[in-house]
Amino acid sequence: MNEAPPSRLRKVSPVRRLMARPEFGSLAGVILVFAFFAVVAGDRGFLTPMGTVNYLEVAAQLGLLASTVSLLMIAGEFDLSVGSMIGAAGMALAIPVAVWGWPMWAGILLAFAFAALFGYLNGYLVVRTGLPSFIVTLASLFVLRGGTLGFTRWITSRTRVSGLHAYAQGDPLSALFSGHPLGVPISIWWWVLLTLVASFVLLKTPFGNWIFGAGGDPRAAHAVGVPVARVKITLFVATAVSAALLAVIQVLDTGSADVLRGELKELEAIAAAVIGGNLLTGGYGSVIGGSLGALLLGMVKQGIFFTGINTDWFKVFLGTLLLAAVLLNDYLRKKALEATR
Amino acid sequence: MTPLVEARGIGKYFGPVVALKDISLRVLPGEVHCLLGDNGAGKSTLIKIFSGVFPPDEGELLVEGEPVRFQSPKQAMDRGIATVYQDLAMIPLISIVRNFFLGREPTVGWGPWKRFDLRTAEAIARRALSEIGIEVRDVHQAVGTLSGGERQSVAIARAVHFGAKVLILDEPTSALGVKEAAVVLRYIVEAKKRGVGVVFITHNVHHAWAVGDVFTLLNRGRSMGTFRREETTREAVLQMMAGGEELASLEVELAEIARTKGGEA
Incomplete structure (x- = not known):
């Protein structure tokens, strides 16, 4: 027992290292799906710049949500209310501007403030009651959607507010959330920016380490001094604000807000996060993975269109893909935990 | 003292x-x-x-x-x-070095660029572990890949390191x-x-x-x-831990049960 123990360090090949990363499954999936559509639909416009921008824009809308939803999932919680928030934040912008005559920038600020407040409320309820966030945010999904519908109909007697393009002219804030800088839709820029920022926070900051800790084992994290409640509440605010960001971009793009907007987006965002290797039970995952998951779903959604197959089939692909991805990620994660033994 | x-x-x-x-x-x-x-x-x-x-x-x-x-x-x-x-x-799913500094991350930079100094963390963790005699293979491997004893040892090394x-x-x-x-x-x-x-x-x-x-x-x-x-002696400590008199009375009781059961059979 007294002699120095032999070194148990083993050289691990770079390929193995890559495979042990949580986002590996989604990266492989993106490459596979891209190759598939390039072969099947390459001559029908999938590979053209327009086709590319087309699926990237679809991916971006989901990816905006997926990056913050991934962070929250790694912290061990869900937010099922992000879909409803897209409708609600859109109305929080549209009604004051179109009905009450607020300037556009004030409407945008209100949308974000409302989302931040509501996200805080979600987080506070989850942390204080100790109830599963699945239940708490399922409740807020209904309350928020119903509230948006009720309030909008009460104020406008309709479920849709349109004609907002006129108000956006020359507004200082709306320029940030609309247009095509360098020919690329603004949503794609925001998607890339948000992914990079969220990934930086997760991997390179103390707060990111707390996210892993809070999701991995909240009691253990608390015992070593991690402010678990604050971490979770902050992330609930982040998911709600990212939903509001998507809502603002959509409203400025289409010139209208609709109470039904964003329905089921919460589940698509969770699907993207899971495809990206984020563990449903928390403590493990990657923002890049979640974004790749969104890219994958965007590609499939638009790719099907290019192949000429009826897009009604999209959800079949989505479901199958989700299941396959989870099985693959599960297998890879087990491998990763064994790899160095 | x-x-x-x-x-x-x-x-x-x-x-x-x-x-x-x-x-x-x-x-x-x-x-x-x-x-x-x-x-x-x-x-x-x-x-x-x-x-x-x-x-x-x-x-x-x-x-x-x-x-x-x-x-x-x-x-x-x-x-x-x-x-x-x-x-x-x-926490099993996250790496040794992330566990080691969880809640007490060393940072570099300033303001929004203040970040978790993983390089320093890695060097410190490696040194702290080897000082106390723990052979780690890779401080970036998940704690879940360590054995139970190694996990406890790393936790002790962490506590000692943080003073x-x-x-x-x-x-x-x-x-x-x-x-x-x-x-x-x-x-x-x-x-x-x-x-x-x-x-x-x-x-x-x-x-x-x-x-x-x-x-x-x-x-x-x-x-x-x-x-x-x-x-004291080891036997006395053993006696204390086992509950002393309670154990003695339990022995009597068990002997009693064994005797009566034996009688029935």
């Missing part, structure tokens, strides 16, 4: 249940204080008071001679009291095999040599006797006495 921590007449109640009553205890630097007792004796309640999980209802807690009243585990940690829980030592003056170990060896337990016991001695006061909770008399300087026995929330190693 001023005790690192001292409990004076501590009592704790959970509704009608008397969890602890009139417990006094001193932990000196460089001393391993074994806390013995059956399940439900109040060991966990006592260490939770030491580590700031909840305050006592009666009595006083002193750290280096100064009365304290902890509101959170963080406050206890700030006073140099580190607790390593059997099941809460480490723990008092190390509270809640049954660190109970889920471990013989060799694994030996590894952990060696780190306990290592920590003691550095002048750390150790509170060691265990059910295993061999483990207690191997490293203990002082033994305090709890039974149903009350102290059955504190004995220094030189004043």
Whole structure:
């Protein structure tokens, strides 16, 4: 027992290292799906710049949500209310501007403030009651959607507010959330920016380490001094604000807000996060993975269109893909935990 | 010598249940204080008071001679009291280095560019682990790939590195095999040599006797006495842990059952 123990360090090949990363499954999936559509639909416009921008824009809308939803999932919680928030934040912008005559920038600020407040409320309820966030945010999904519908109909007697393009002219804030800088839709820029920022926070900051800790084992994290409640509440605010960001971009793009907007987006965002290797039970995952998951779903959604197959089939692909991805990620994660033994 | 921590007449109640009553205890630097007792004796309640999980209802807690009243585990940690829980030592899915610095990450940069200095963290973790004699393969591997003994050892190394003056170990060896337990016991001695006061909770008399300087026995929330190693014997400690007279009466009872059953057959 007294002699120095032999070194148990083993050289691990770079390929193995890559495979042990949580986002590996989604990266492989993106490459596979891209190759598939390039072969099947390459001559029908999938590979053209327009086709590319087309699926990237679809991916971006989901990816905006997926990056913050991934962070929250790694912290061990869900937010099922992000879909409803897209409708609600859109109305929080549209009604004051179109009905009450607020300037556009004030409407945008209100949308974000409302989302931040509501996200805080979600987080506070989850942390204080100790109830599963699945239940708490399922409740807020209904309350928020119903509230948006009720309030909008009460104020406008309709479920849709349109004609907002006129108000956006020359507004200082709306320029940030609309247009095509360098020919690329603004949503794609925001998607890339948000992914990079969220990934930086997760991997390179103390707060990111707390996210892993809070999701991995909240009691253990608390015992070593991690402010678990604050971490979770902050992330609930982040998911709600990212939903509001998507809502603002959509409203400025289409010139209208609709109470039904964003329905089921919460589940698509969770699907993207899971495809990206984020563990449903928390403590493990990657923002890049979640974004790749969104890219994958965007590609499939638009790719099907290019192949000429009826897009009604999209959800079949989505479901199958989700299941396959989870099985693959599960297998890879087990491998990763064994790899160095 | 001023005790690192001292409990004076501590009592704790959970509704009608008397969890602890009139417990006094001193932990000196460089001393391993074994806390013995059956399940439900109040060991966990006592260490939770030491580590700031909840305050006592009666009595006083002193750290280096100064009365304290902890509101959170963080406050206890700030006073140099580190607790390593059997099941809460480490988070399996995240890497050794991330675990090591969880809640106390070194940073570089300023303002929004303030970031987790992983390079420094890696170097420190590697050094701290090798100083205490732990051979790690890769500090970026998930803690889940470590064995139970290694996890406890890393947790102890972490506590010692962050300047723990008092190390509270809640049954660190109970889920471990013989060799694994030996590894952990060696780190306990290592920590003691550095002048750390150790509170060691265990059910295993061999483990207690191997490293203990002082033994305090709890039974149903009350102290059955504190004995220094030189004043007692291993057999006496074993007797204390097993519950002494209760065990003797149990033997009589069992013999009685065996006799009557034998009679029936």
